[in-house]
Amino acid sequence: MHRYPLNIPISTAVIVGLLISSLVFIGVKHLEEQKLKQEFNNITLNIAKDFEKEINTQLYTLKSIATFFETAEFVDRYDFYTLVTPLYKRSSAFQAIEWIPIVPFEERNHYESFAISDGFPGFRFIEKSPKGAFIPAEKKEVYYPVFYLEPYQGNEAALGFDLGSESTRLSAINEALKSNAASASSPVSLIQGDYSKPATLVFVPISKKAKTSPDKKNKVSGFILGVIKLDLLLDGISPDKYRRSSEFKHINITLFENNDDMSRTFITSKNYPKENVSPAGNTKKYTIRNTQEIKFADKSWQIVIASNHYQYFFLPNLKPLFASGISVLFFITLIAHLISIMKQKDRAEENLEIKTASLISSEQSLQAIVENMADGLITINKEGVIESFNSTAEKIFGHTSEQIIGKNVSILMPEQFQSEQSHYLQQLSKPGREKIIDVGREVGGLKSDGTLVSIDLSLSEININNKPIFVGIFRDITERKKLEKMKNEFISTVSHELRTPLTSIRGALSIIINKSEDNFSDKTKKMLSTAEKNSKRLGELINDILDMEKLDAGMLSFRKDVLNANTVAKAAFEAGEGYAKKHNIMLSIKLHPSNDLMIWGDERRLLQVCANLLSNAIKFSPENSPVKIEVSSIENVVRFTVFDHGEGVSESFRSQLFERFSQADSSDTRQRGGTGLGLNISRAIIEKHKGKIDFYRTTDKQTAFYFEVPIYSEKQENKEHL
Amino acid sequence: MSDNIRLLYVEDEEDILAIAECALEDEGFDLLFCSSGLEALEKAEAFSPDILLLDVMMSGMDGPTTLEKLRKIPHFENIPALFLTAKVQPQEVNALLALGAKKVISKPFDVMTLADQIKDAL
Known part of the structure; x- marks a missing residue:
């Protein structure tokens, strides 16, 4: 019944959790990617800068040689050797540094013979035939021969080669002439050394101040040519020092030349680390790449740096996954907690409802009970x-x-x-x-x-x-009290009204029997005595009924005093002696050894109890049997016991014995006399003394009726006076 | 004058009066029986009793009232008085004794000991 309200917050939490986890994932992924991009940009920039710096250092070297040529009157082959050798050795990227003079046709022979005299006997201006063989250069207006060359070794084939005979080289020369500035050729295959390696030829014009020229323009007399092997130049670049993270382990650097028609031409490519060689130009497997423009002389190059930093499926790294995992875990915990809270709340609400309902109903029923x-x-x-x-x-x-x-x-x-x-x-x-x-x-x-x-x-x-x-x-209890009062008055009146005629009857019978005895026959005497006996019994019955009613109404008063237990027993014994004699019973007494055993009670009432027990014992004893009254003490009580040799009382009757009008055998009442109230009154009296009354059968088949009352103590007296 | 004890007995029950008369004859008493308190008050001074025996519950004037009035007669202040009553509850007995009675004899009384009980009170 409470399930729907429970589901709303939980599903909300699930949705929010998923949303936030996704956002965390996306956010962290984005951040990570940004960070990595930044790092990669940094690496790229630095690599491009290094490359540009390196290649421009070469250019500077060449320019400084050119300046030397411009200022010197004449630079002979040996001068060139001493000047250039330390310079090209500084960089491994130089294949060669050369001097290219501009030689008009008419000065060709002069230059050829000058070179021969320098120690190159076979020197001549040469060019490449369409078949690829070196042949002497054809007749031309102007030649651009390789005249000085360092290092000579490894470059022998190039000496004397007319650069103007080949289009790529010639266009670079023309560029340099036109702009009177350094010009680089498109990558070419070298005619010497390792042909497969791409190289660029950088022409730096040597322009002497022309004193004689009317336009006072500097005249370009030749070029300093640097043959730069681009792959070797790339070798000098290391991305390691720019790599901060563990990412970008594999980096590829590719160099392109920008063409005028916006296309580009592949120059060379390099992998780091070196052993990981990838096919040239195949950068497709790289997931991140940056392109930097490099200006070199009159050329514009592109350096493309690529890497594959994605080590995990579509993720920069495990961080976003980790972060969103934590987020998901957090939300799972949160949701679990939420569910448990909701369940608890639900249970508590249910319990509360049940409790409230039961409280309300119990309060209502309690209220109804109290009110009704x-x-x-x-x-x-x-x-x-x-x-x-x-x-x-x-x-x-x-x-x-x-x-x-x-x-x-x-x-x-x-x-x-x-x-x-x-x-x-x-x-x-x-x-x-x-x-x-x-x-x-x-x-x-x-x-x-x-x-x-x-x-x-x-x-x-x-x-x-x-x-x-x-x-x-x-x-x-006003009505009850009224009724009680009426009943008590009625009983009191009735008993008085009964007593008065009884007094006359008993008195009359007594006088007749005692004063005129001799005048009657035995039969008459017996009748008179029966009448007297029954009138006495009637008197006792009236007394008992009166006592009973007083007990019931709580009006039986007690005059308690400190009593000697032995004295009480003696008085009871003496009062019973006459009755015992009449029934031929031998009455005896056994007093307590301690003659100062005191009790707290109403003497008259206690004697009434003793008399009741004694008269019962005597009544129910066979003739000539003994009856004994004994005083003993147990702990803090005094016990008065009356022993007789009568039939006793069956255990089954025990519970009824002390009730009103009870005698073990209903026929007993007439045979033995008695009202059947005696033990009931006795019990009430003893209870008023905080004692108890009971009976038992002794081992020698005597019946023992006893009552116990507490031994007197001052405390008891004080307590009762309160 | 004989040595007999002069007993004034006030009792409104004729039967009991008769029984008492029987019980007390030949026991050394000079008896004056009165059937009401008023009668007792009339005759008491002339009779000059040694001891008074009064029933408590009587029609007209009851025993205690009769005693109270008798006590006002000169020389009657200290005459021993006994009550004869069917009221035997302790508080009732105590109340009667408080009126100055020497003894309270309960009804039904033992005719054989009545004379002795009266003599004991003298």
Whole structure:
């Protein structure tokens, strides 16, 4: 029933979690890529810069040689050798450095013979035939022969070669002439050395100040030519020093020449590390590349640097995956936590609902019970202020609960009881009392109309929030009290009215029997004696009934005193002697060895109990059997026991024995006499002495009826006076 | 004058009066039986009793009231008085003794010992 509300936050959390994880992934990926791009850009820039710097260093070298030529009157072959050798040795990229004079046809022979005289006997201007063989140069207006050459070794084939005979070289020469500035050729295959390696020829014009020239223009007399092997130049570039991360392990550098028609021509390519050779121009497998423009002399080159840094499928590295993984984990944890919280909340809500429902129903039913209970219910706090008052209480006292709640409980007490009851309340609020503090206490109450009401009050103390609250449950016993009073008066009257004629009957019979005995026949005497005996029994019955009613009403009063147990027993013994003699019973007494064993009790009532036990024993004993009264003590009680040799009482009758009008055999009543009230009254008397009364069968088949009362102590006396 | 004890007995029950008369004859008493308190008050001074025996519950004037009035007669202040009653509860007995009675004899009484009980009170 609560599942839908549960799902909304969780699905929201799932969606948000996925969204955020994706964003984290994308973000981190982007950042990583940016970072790597930045690094790669940096590497690229640096490589291009290094390359440009390197190649321009070569150009500078060439320019400085050209300047030397321009300033010197004449540079012979040996001068050239000494000047150039240390320079080309400085860079491995130079295949050769050459002097190219511009030689008009008419000066050809002069230059050829000059070279021969320098020690090159076969020197002549040469060119390449279409078949690829070197042949003497054809007749031309002007020649651009390789005249000085260093190092000679390895470049022998180039000496005397007319550069103007080959188009690529010639166009570079023409460029240099036109601009009077350094010009580089497109990559060419060399005619000497390793032909496969691409090289560029850089022509630096040598322009002497022409004193004689009318336009005062510098006249270009020749060129300093640098043959630069581009692959060797690339060899000198190392990306290692620019690589900061572990990425870009494999880098490819490719050099292109930009053409005028926006296309480009591949020059050379290089892989790092070197052993990882890839086919030239195949840069497709690289996932990142940068192009830098390089200006060199009059040429524009492109250096393309490529790398494959993607080590993982479509990811720059594992960081985004890792970050989004953490994010997903975080959200999974969050969602799991959320689910558990929601479930807990759900359960708690369900429990709360159930509890609330059951609380409401239990509170309602409790309220209904309290309101409809037949007894009045009042609760007061320890100051005596009334806190609740149910409808029965309203009926009993005539106050409504609205009127009475918040007032002091004394409003319900008759004036004469107020001080007594407030004292009682003070006593109650003392700590250390039992929770149920009073049961069945009869108190007077004051109704709203000023009349009195008798109530039977039970008071208990409960603690709510550490505050004691007294709960009083009471019922109106005014009617009951009235009835009781009527009954007591009735019994008192009846017993009086019964006694008066009984007095006459017994008196008359007694006088006849005792004073006129001789005048009657035996039969008459027997009848008279039967009549007397029964009139006595009737008297006893009236006494017992009266006692009983007094006991029931709690009105049997006791005059307690400190008594000597032996004295009580002796008195009982003496009172029973006559009765025993009449029934031919041998009555004996066994006193307690300690003659000062004291008890606390009403002598008359205790003797009544003793007399009852003795008369029972005598009545139910066979003739000429002994009956004994004995005083003993066990711990803190004194026991009075009467032993007889009668039939005893069956165990099955034990429970009924002390009840009213009970005799073991109902026929006994007539045979033995007695009212059947004696033991019941005795038990009530003994209970009023905080003792007990019972019987047992001795091993020698005697019946022993006994009662116990506590040994006297001052405490007991004090307690009873309270 | 004989040595007989002069007993004034007030009892409104004729039967009991008769029984008491029987029980006390030949026991050394000079008896004056009155059937009401008023009668006793009329005759008491002339009879000049040694001891008073009064029933408690009587129609008209009850025993305690009768005793109270008798006590007001000159020389009657200290005459021993006994009550004869069917009310035998301790508090009832105590109340009667508090009125100045020497003894309370309960009904039904033992006719054979009645005379001795009265004599004991003198």
